[in-house]
Amino acid sequence: xxxxxxxxxxxxxxxxxxxxxxxxxxxxxxxxGESIYxxxxxxxxxxxxxxxxxxxxxxxxx
Numbered sequence: 001x002x003x004x005x006x007x008x009x010x011x012x013x014x015x016x017x018x019x020x021x022x023x024x025x026x027x028x029x030x031x032x033g034e035s036i037y038x039x040x041x042x043x044x045x046x047x048x049x050x051x052x053x054x055x056x057x058x059x060x061x062x
Contacts, residue, residue: 021040023038029053029054031060034056036054
């Protein structure tokens with residue numbers, strides 16, 4: 001699957017666009033279907049037994 005990074009922008013009062021971070025879609029939570037992203041190189045979820053879970057669903061399992 002091809003993943004396209006989505007950049008997060010901040011606009012200065014001068015009107016110049018600056019990239020302040022990157023957000024890349026990784027997949028959906030197996031339990032609730034919430035989108036899971038990699039933000040600035042950090043995976044925002046849990047991978048367990050080859051399945052992806054958001055933090056909320058991973059906490060419920062414990």
